[in-house]
Amino acid sequence: MEIHVKSDSKLVEVWLTNAEKQDTAIREKLKLLYRAYKEKKYLVAVFESGEGDLANATSDLLCYNRKRITQLEVRREKQQGMVIGR
Numbered sequence: 001m002e003i004h005v006k007s008d009s010k011l012v013e014v015w016l017t018n019a020e021k022q023d024t025a026i027r028e029k030l031k032l033l034y035r036a037y038k039e040k041k042y043l044v045a046v047f048e049s050g051e052g053d054l055a056n057a058t059s060d061l062l063c064y065n066r067k068r069i070t071q072l073e074v075r076r077e078k079q080q081g082m083v084i085g086r
Helices: 023-040 054-084
Strands: 002-006 011-015 042-048
Touching: 011 023, 023 042
Parallel strands: 011 042
Antiparallel strands: 002 011
């Protein structure tokens, strides 16, 4: 488990491995951490390791975003063409 406290933004990042995210003792420690930082008005964000391949997931996400941006640009151009054509 890695814990990063970012005081300037009142944020606590907790990073868990696959084994740690299923460990009940660590979950109990997290409850104490939540309480302690809630009193200080910090946001606690817990990041759990996933099961998939990071490189493939990132590539898929970038491809999807590129396709979506193109779709939105085409839609905007069509709408502008309809307004200009009137």
